Amino acid sequence: MSVRRIAAVIVRYVYLVRGSLSRVFPLFTWVAIDMVLWGYLTRYLNTMTASNFVPTLLGAVLLWNFFIRVMQGVTMIFFEDVWSRNFLNVFSTPISIGEYLGGMVLSSVATSVIGLGVMLAFAVPVFGFSVSAYGVLAIPFLLVLFLFGIAMGIFGCALVLRLGPAAEWFIWPIPALISPFVGVLYPVDTLPLWMRGVARALPPSYVFESLRSLVLGKDISFTPLVWGSGLALLHLFAACWIFRDVFRRAVRTGLIARYSAESVS
Amino acid sequence: MRLDVLRKSYGAVAAVDGVSFVVGPGEIVGLLGPNGAGKTTTINMVMGVLEPDSGAVSVEGETISSRRSWVLSRMNFAAGYAPLPGNLTVYQNLRVFSLLYSVPNARERIATLLGQFDLIRFRNVKCGTLSSGEQTRVSLAKALLNLPHLLLLDEPTASLDPATARHIRSVIRSYVAESRAGVLWTSHNMHEVAEVCDRVLLLSRGRILLGGNPKTLPALHGKKNLEDLFIAVALEPLSLEGVLP
Numbered sequence: 451m452s453v454r455r456i457a458a459v460i461v462r463y464v465y466l467v468r469g470s471l472s473r474v475f476p477l478f479t480w481v482a483i484d485m486v487l488w489g490y491l492t493r494y495l496n497t498m499t500a501s502n503f504v505p506t507l508l509g510a511v512l513l514w515n516f517f518i519r520v521m522q523g524v525t526m527i528f529f530e531d532v533w534s535r536n537f538l539n540v541f542s543t544p545i546s547i548g549e550y551l552g553g554m555v556l557s558s559v560a561t562s563v564i565g566l567g568v569m570l571a572f573a574v575p576v577f578g579f580s581v582s583a584y585g586v587l588a589i590p591f592l593l594v595l596f597l598f599g600i601a602m603g604i605f606g607c608a609l610v611l612r613l614g615p616a617a618e619w620f621i622w623p624i625p626a627l628i629s630p631f632v633g634v635l636y637p638v639d640t641l642p643l644w645m646r647g648v649a650r651a652l653p654p655s656y657v658f659e660s661l662r663s664l665v666l667g668k669d670i671s672f673t674p675l676v677w678g679s680g681l682a683l684l685h686l687f688a689a690c691w692i693f694r695d696v697f698r699r700a701v702r703t704g705l706i707a708r709y710s711a712e713s714v715s
Numbered sequence: 716m717r718l719d720v721l722r723k724s725y726g727a728v729a730a731v732d733g734v735s736f737v738v739g740p741g742e743i744v745g746l747l748g749p750n751g752a753g754k755t756t757t758i759n760m761v762m763g764v765l766e767p768d769s770g771a772v773s774v775e776g777e778t779i780s781s782r783r784s785w786v787l788s789r790m791n792f793a794a795g796y797a798p799l800p801g802n803l804t805v806y807q808n809l810r811v812f813s814l815l816y817s818v819p820n821a822r823e824r825i826a827t828l829l830g831q832f833d834l835i836r837f838r839n840v841k842c843g844t845l846s847s848g849e850q851t852r853v854s855l856a857k858a859l860l861n862l863p864h865l866l867l868l869d870e871p872t873a874s875l876d877p878a879t880a881r882h883i884r885s886v887i888r889s890y891v892a893e894s895r896a897g898v899l900w901t902s903h904n905m906h907e908v909a910e911v912c913d914r915v916l917l918l919s920r921g922r923i924l925l926g927g928n929p930k931t932l933p934a935l936h937g938k939k940n941l942e943d944l945f946i947a948v949a950l951e952p953l954s955l956e957g958v959l960p
Contacts, residue, residue: 452784458814465807534800539857542762542792543815544784702766704725707759 451552455545459553460560463527481515481565485572492577505583505665507635510658512569512579514634517595517602517654518625519565523558524603525610525621532615537706547694554607555600562599566592587664590675591657597682598653602628604689608696611705633658653682716761716790716865716897721770723756723921730756731767732921738865738897743888745908745929746901748918749949754901755794757918758867761899762792774865788816793858794869798850801843805834805853808842809860816861828856831886847874855883859890866890866898872907880904884911905942915941917948924948 467473488511492503531540540550573579581588606621613620631645632638632654638646649655656678664670700706716738723731731753738744746754759765761772763779763786771778774786799808806825813821829835832852837845842853851874858866868887872880888911891898902908908915909929917925925932925948929941938944 452817454814454817458811461814462803462807462811465803465811470802530800534802535797536800538764538794538797539799539812540815542764542787543812544788544817545815546784698766701764704723704756704759704765706764707755 451546451549452544455543455549456552456556458545459527459550460557463530463557466530477561477564478568481519481569482572484511484515485569485577489573489577504577504579506662508573508577508579509583509665510634510661512566512573513591513595513657513661514625514629514654515569516562516566516592517599519562520558520596520599521603521606521625523561524554524600525606525618526561527554527557528607528610529618532610532618541701541706547697551604551690551693554603558600558603562596584661584664587660587670587675590679591661594653594657594675594678594682597679597686601682601685601689604686604693608689608693611693611700612696628652628654631655637662651681653678653685656681716899717773718757718761719771719773721757721760721772722768723753723760723765724768729921731760733770734918734921734923735770736916736923736926738899740864740897741891741895742914743891743898743900743912745912745915746899746918747903747905747908747915747945747948749945752918753921754918755796755869756921758792758794758869758899758901761865762790762867763787788861789863790865790867791816791858791861791863792867792869793851793854793871794867795847795851795854795871795873796869797854799842799853799857801841804839804841805829805845805856806838808853809857812857813860818861821860824860825856828859831859832856832883848876848879851875852879852883855887862894862896864894864896866896868898868900870902871900872902872904880907887911905940905945909941917945919948 485508488508492508495503495507531537570579570581584591602624606624609620610617631641631648632652633641633649634654638649638655638659641649656674660670660674718734718736721731721734722729734753734757736744746757748754756765760767763783771780774789777786779786799812803811809825809828810821813825818824829838832855834849834852834856837849842850845853851871855871858868866887872883875883884907887898890896900908900912912929914927915929915932916923925936925944927935933940933944936944936947938947
């Protein structure tokens with residue numbers, strides 16, 4: 451592993467973000483809009499019932515948005531190379547797949563922390579959200595979602611590398627496709643049996659189930675979070691393996707050199 | 716650099732069919748051939764973005780398949796069809812690639828190259844706004860960033876005016892003379908090839924048909940100059956097959 455080559459991926463993204471309002475804007479805007487929207491919905495629900503929806507509903511939306519920012523942080527780095535048709539230049543350098551992915555992950559850490567900061571800046575003072583409601587469990591919650599976000603981001607990049615630039619439209623809806631299964635806004639028990647089966651394979655389910663148990667004052671078991679962490683690591687390894695396999699195939703078939711053609715067959 | 720019986724097929728079509736040659740230190744080898752002859756496919760295999768079906772590429776005794784990063788750190792390339800990202804400035808692009816190639820004293824190296832390729836006034840200009848000739852010069856500056864032992868140039872002067880092309884040829888020749896780097900150079904400009912290359916290889920339908928000194932080779936095959944020989948290879952490759960020992 452070369453620190454310089456990992457830094458190259460990060461520096462390139464810093465140059466791009468620094469000089470472009472259209473890249474800076476989304477880092478702040480969508481998370482802020484979501485916090486305002488769900489914050490007022492939560493406030494409205496609180497007026498109708500005796501329950502406090504802030505930690506369950508607004509907190510869950512905040513955590514889910516964190517996952518989305520992590521995933522998009524990874525895919526955006528890759529898309530920059532897709533959009534600028536830079537594969538030939540990048541992959542003819544000494545950079546390894548591990549270094550390239552490492553650069554993507556570290557860039558994503560920075561962008562997702564910014565997103566988290568913006569969300570907290572709205573949720574805490576405006577809507578009374580408190581991270582302390584989750585206690586020390588906030589750490590495993592964020593860690594599981596971070597690992598799964600990285601995994602989904604890398605898997606999305608592999609998909610685009612395999613299917614061509616137009617496949618980026620498969621990537622943006624991935625969080626929306628996952629969210630009904632993982633119980634962001636409702637308990638997984640609400641789902642039909644087959645959907646619960648899918649939920650068990652997805653790490654965020656364990657986060658949101660634990661979050662609800664915690665807030666409702668139920669006994670908390672660490673076992674689900676251990677499962678969630680293990681599954682997130684498993685997804686991450688699988689995503690890295692898939693990306694490496696797709697990359698090797700692209701080198702074998704010549705797709706890297708003729709990527710704009712989308713297919714060499 | 717050594718290529719050993721390199722083959723690459725796309726379906727039933729053999730893009731490169733048993734190509735073998737060596738580029739020695741300080742040697743500029745011209746790889747010539749009509750469109751679709753297999754020149755770019757060969758270069759793509761040398762720089763590790765395309766895996767051969769069989770055969771091997773080795774640089775200083777190491778193969779890409781066994782030590783990819785090490786081998787790629789010793790080479791670099793420039794091609795008109797692979798411009799650097801247009802959304803970064805000239806300096807930013809060179810800075811990013813200096814990190815990718817782990818170039819020591821990168822700032823000084825970039826400053827030297829900006830001067831050599833007459834790019835100082837474009838230092839903070841986005842590459843996408845440059846003319847194609849200026850972008851080619853940036854690509855060439857990138858190609859020399861890491862002082863490569865092997866330089867791959869795919870039609871490097873195709874979009875340059877004659878004066879700039881001459882300057883670029885002289886920069887590359889000076890670099891080769893100083894560094895003893897090997898160069899694999901493709902071009903459709905036969906005058907340029909005759910001027911620059913120590914040796915040429917004529918490729919057609921994925922196979923090397925002829926090879927030798929560009930100044931003496933045409934006469935050996937009854938042709939007036941390299942351009943006539945090139946046209947003969949392009950139009951009647953079968954008549955020349957098997958000429959190469």
